[in-house]
Amino acid sequence: MHEKSEKLIPLHRHNKGQLSYVEGGIAYITVESLTYIVPARHYFWIPQGMPHILRIGYKATVLRSLYFYSHDDTRDPFYNRLGIYPASELVIQMINYTERWDGKHVDNTDPNFEFLVALKKILPEKSRKSLPIVLPATNNEQMQDIIDYLEKNIGKRHTLTSISKQFNIGERSLSRLFQANLKISFLQFLKTIRMIKAIEMILKTSKPINEIAFAVGYSSINSFSDTFRGFLHARPSDFRKL
Known part of the structure; x- marks a missing residue:
């Protein structure tokens, strides 16, 4: 999903892992009593099943989101924790490339499936240090x-x-x-x-x-x-x- 908006998505969870890139503006993720700040040119990973509130706090925010299968999430601790990371140029270009499939469900019969598999696999390597911008409530x-x-x-x-x-x-x-x-x-x-x-x-x-x-x-x-x-x-x- 690739969208430009200012909105509040109330408490919800996904049965897939969520990768979202904040291209411009700022986003806020609230989990329990903590709010995580995601500035422009950063991306975040939300593990499968984690309840969260997502607020897009600025009308110029562009949010690009991909939702991944979770059957192999045990192979790296990265996939089982919430994290916010500065985006490398490689990750940015790969996420932007997926805009051509906006709103589409890409399954393993689709030629583009392996591209998305590769994107998911490089995330742990490109995401060594999570940003410490967390505001407790x-x-x-x-x-x-x-x-x-x-x-x-x-x-x-x-x-x-x-x-x-x-x-x-x-x-x-x-x-x-x-x-x-x-x-x-x-x-x-x-x-x-x-x-x-x-x-x-x-x-x-x-x-x-x-x-x-x-x-x-x-x-x-x-x-x-x-x-x-x-x-x-x-x-x-x-x-x-x-």
Whole structure:
């Protein structure tokens, strides 16, 4: 399936493994209480049977999806876990080539079947390191108030001390609140939401990189660039060029 749209696909699962390439824009996959961010020129694999919500968050997003048989998924751990990966030129070209069969069921009597088999087989080799852009969620009301505040004031300088004072909570209690509800530290959560906002701004606006850095709370462009590279394995300027 090759489509350009902005939509929300509610909780569902497939009896096949799903390979999807985000050609432009950004996509969000929610599994249980975790939301995975998939920026442009990245692809994701969702194992057969995994319940998930898929949101295409930007009208310019082009999503190309292929659904594969699962009878041989045990031959590599890659096929049994959710992962998000930067797409190599080879994978991009192979996925784009399948657009000619949009909406078609290609079975093993079709001459194109072996092409798709080859695509599935190279994925583990081309997908060594999954992207760490994962945003946890919680139903804890106190925690949700803090998250809402951070997201609405993303450009301000935040510390554990400043947020503790803002919500009249001890620093140690606040730190435990993050670990207990989100399973990550306050600083890691703050860094993650800043990077997600930066990715969205790079994709959706033409603002200079330094303005984006300041808008998401960084006073140093070098610090912003280093953090961004740690998440996406590319500098912000290189990511925009792609």
